[in-house]
Amino acid sequence: MTVAVLQFPGSNCEQESIDALRRLNIPYQLVEWNSTQSLDPFNGFLLPGGFSYQDRIRAGVIAAKCSLIEQLKLPSNCEKPILGICNGAQILAESGLLSSGHQLDHMIDHNIVEDCPIGFVCDWGFLTPFNPSHNVFLSSLSDGDVLPIQICHGEGRFLFSTPPMSGLKYTDIHGECSEMSPITPNGSTNGIAALSNDLGNILAIMPHPERSLMPSRYPLSIQVQAKKNNQRLVNFSALFQGFKGTPS
Amino acid sequence: MIFLTTLKQKDLSAVSAEQLLSQTPHAPSRIDRFTLTHIDGDVNDHDLLSIINHSHMFVNPTKHALILAESPWLNRQQLFFHVVRKLPLNLIQHVNYLNLQLDRGHVSHVIQSDVWAFTYPPAHNVSAHELLSDAIVSSPSNHAPFGHPLIHTVSPLSYDEMNEMLGTLSHVNHDAKSLQ
Numbered sequence: 001m002t003v004a005v006l007q008f009p010g011s012n013c014e015q016e017s018i019d020a021l022r023r024l025n026i027p028y029q030l031v032e033w034n035s036t037q038s039l040d041p042f043n044g045f046l047l048p049g050g051f052s053y054q055d056r057i058r059a060g061v062i063a064a065k066c067s068l069i070e071q072l073k074l075p076s077n078c079e080k081p082i083l084g085i086c087n088g089a090q091i092l093a094e095s096g097l098l099s100s101g102h103q104l105d106h107m108i109d110h111n112i113v114e115d116c117p118i119g120f121v122c123d124w125g126f127l128t129p130f131n132p133s134h135n136v137f138l139s140s141l142s143d144g145d146v147l148p149i150q151i152c153h154g155e156g157r158f159l160f161s162t163p164p165m166s167g168l169k170y171t172d173i174h175g176e177c178s179e180m181s182p183i184t185p186n187g188s189t190n191g192i193a194a195l196s197n198d199l200g201n202i203l204a205i206m207p208h209p210e211r212s213l214m215p216s217r218y219p220l221s222i223q224v225q226a227k228k229n230n231q232r233l234v235n236f237s238a239l240f241q242g243f244k245g246t247p248s
Numbered sequence: 249m250i251f252l253t254t255l256k257q258k259d260l261s262a263v264s265a266e267q268l269l270s271q272t273p274h275a276p277s278r279i280d281r282f283t284l285t286h287i288d289g290d291v292n293d294h295d296l297l298s299i300i301n302h303s304h305m306f307v308n309p310t311k312h313a314l315i316l317a318e319s320p321w322l323n324r325q326q327l328f329f330h331v332v333r334k335l336p337l338n339l340i341q342h343v344n345y346l347n348l349q350l351d352r353g354h355v356s357h358v359i360q361s362d363v364w365a366f367t368y369p370p371a372h373n374v375s376a377h378e379l380l381s382d383a384i385v386s387s388p389s390n391h392a393p394f395g396h397p398l399i400h401t402v403s404p405l406s407y408d409e410m411n412e413m414l415g416t417l418s419h420v421n422h423d424a425k426s427l428q
Contacts, residue, residue: 056261061386061393065268073388094396096388104386107398115338159398 001027003243004042008033008063008091013049013210017085020210021046024240031068039071044081044243047088049152049208059108059155060090069095081136081243082202086153089194089204100198107159108206111186120154121185124219125207127168127193128175134166135196137203137242145234146175148218149193149207156186156193156206164195168205173225173233209236249293250413251300252282252315252363253307265364268391269383274374276383278367282315284330285360287346291353299349305342317414326365327376328405329384331395333361363405364394376404 003021005028007014014030021028028046031037039045053062063069069091071077084092090108092098099105111118127147132138141147147168169191170184171177177191178184184191186206194205213236215223226233259281269275285306287296300306300314307314315321342358364384368374381387384402385395395402405413 053264054260056264057393058396062264062268065391065393094386099388102388104388104397107396109399110337112337116340117337161398 003044008052011050017048047084049086064094128171131166140238158192167195276366280365282363288357289355
């Protein structure tokens, strides 16, 4: 079982993603954008964060059209677990891998709150899953789980033509969801932070689960508040275990 | 007031687009990118132009060309595609800056959009309609990177239509040329 970590010019979170896989004993191989090797032997794919091709034209659109991503659309690969984080999520949305038809049904747009572009957001927040059993990366989580996570993007506002069947929503530390800022910091539709494709083998997530694997990485304020409330916060190591599973 | 700006050096987004489309049947020989800025409000165009000339908000004269009417940057060999957000970004900081600088009048909106210009050799016969689906509006099955169907509206423009859009400002063209 080996996961291919796909690196494009401008990717900058591939080492953090590899570190997450290494800590969880998931075998991996870094595959560069201009590699001519077949992706068929791999059992899953991870698209890390960054600014592929400097976000030229639209974030993720140039990488989405490259031959490496075309390989992910082949019948031999398209049902394997595919995780896109931040820019990787933008690439998945632009490639059409999240869509079920022949149109692009998903877009990850500029952060816009109350009709105003708010620029880059770098902060900690919380996510909670909805219908987690439908997606291979979320199936170990339960409704009501609260997961602290680092948010770090300028374009993280999900837009879609049909609401997703499964994914993660922004929430507060108590598990209360809201589409309003600051709980949803980027104006994302329905407060969505991550969404699944219909089949349940692909997850596009804008915040960074690879930076939120263990409680010692949480800001002290979150650690103190959770301890004070005697609250169990869930970390994101379960998400990466999805590479070992199959869609339900 | 409507004007175009473009980088004097080759825009890297245009370079990437040329590379993406190079293997497609209607690969252009050149792609150029322009930013179209529409400033709306109860304000005199000469006053606005003076602010634009004296600030770097829209144009850095070292790096950018400002185009207010017919210009060497535009020619009849080009096919233009205007890519507009369905819900324009509210550039409130630009509006506030302009209103602070203005002695009289008021700016209500600043809206920016992209214009992509495709150049083909004279013998190459391709319609704007064909290009829209093959090279402009993104879908899972094409290499088009410019317009996203969920957020953009794309309209093809001819050279004459482009100049018509800009032409309302021909009376201030002389001032603009001094910037280039």
